[in-house]
Amino acid sequence: MSSLVLMRILESAPDRYDAGMRVLSLGAVPRLHEQAARLAVHKAGARVLEIGCGTGAVTRLLLERGANVEALDHSPEMLDRARARLGDHWTGRLLLRESTAAEIDALPAASFDAVVASLSLSEMSASERTYVLAAAVRALAPGGRVVIADELRPRLLWQRTVHVVVRLPLALLTWIVTGTTTHAIADLGGELAAAGLRTVEEHRSALGTLAAVAAERER
Numbered sequence: 722m723s724s725l726v727l728m729r730i731l732e733s734a735p736d737r738y739d740a741g742m743r744v745l746s747l748g749a750v751p752r753l754h755e756q757a758a759r760l761a762v763h764k765a766g767a768r769v770l771e772i773g774c775g776t777g778a779v780t781r782l783l784l785e786r787g788a789n790v791e792a793l794d795h796s797p798e799m800l801d802r803a804r805a806r807l808g809d810h811w812t813g814r815l816l817l818r819e820s821t822a823a824e825i826d827a828l829p830a831a832s833f834d835a836v837v838a839s840l841s842l843s844e845m846s847a848s849e850r851t852y853v854l855a856a857a858v859r860a861l862a863p864g865g866r867v868v869i870a871d872e873l874r875p876r877l878l879w880q881r882t883v884h885v886v887v888r889l890p891l892a893l894l895t896w897i898v899t900g901t902t903t904h905a906i907a908d909l910g911g912e913l914a915a916a917g918l919r920t921v922e923e924h925r926s927a928l929g930t931l932a933a934v935a936a937e938r939e940r
């Protein structure tokens with residue numbers, strides 16, 4: 722969904738972020754969050770690492786499904802909002818940490834049943850994504866999965882054309898306001914494969930521009 726590039730602007734106002742994303746995506750983002758949580762948690766007590774938790778929308782869904790969650794974000798403002806949303810209710814099952822995604826390389830190997838990234842990989846450079854995906858694979862316990870929910874470049878030519886035409890002026894506006902932008906991921910399947918992962922489930926929505934993807938280690 723092309724308008725999601727504006728999420729960078731919303732991140733500068735965390736208290737309006739969730740409502741803004743709901744409106745910008747015409748309800749598609751909350752549905753994407755639900756899909757990500759469903760793909761990530763298959764049993765109560767699953768150990769889940771969340772990269773770029775933002776205001777904690779997916780974090781809460783993961784917790785409600787019974788997971789034990791370690792959620793990190795590099796933005797203290799977004800983390801404050803997540804703390805306000807999640808409160809003390811999940812003590813013992815939730816660790817919220819200020820950290821960059823790349824720092825997951827310091828976590829113990831094979832310690833998570835799922836690693837989830839919702840709308841955070843598209844904020845990273847291609848090289849950072851490569852590093853983070855490799856570190857995520859290292860953090861996965863046997864049988865674990867990586868779940869990505871994000872903006873992807875659509876597959877069909879006409880969808881790609883609409884996506885570019887609508888997205889470009891919004892990306893420019895975002896750049897002018899924040900000095901940053903996001904990148905619809907062009908070949909997530911290829912990036913996952915390069916990290917040694919095989920896509921096992923994929924759900925596309927919003928004219929092919931949003932996807933929730935689960936991937937497991939190649940055997």
Ligand SMILES: C[S@@+](CC[C@H](N)C(=O)[O-])C[C@H]1O[C@@H](n2cnc3c(N)ncnc32)[C@H](O)[C@@H]1O
Binds near residue numbers: 776796845
């Ligand atoms: C668009 S928000 C998405 C938040 C939440 N996951 C969701 O789906 O609503 C992206 C979040 O990822 C965080 N983020 C982006 N790049 C990051 C990185 N390299 N390390 C840690 N957090 C990052 C941002 O601070 C922001 O809170």
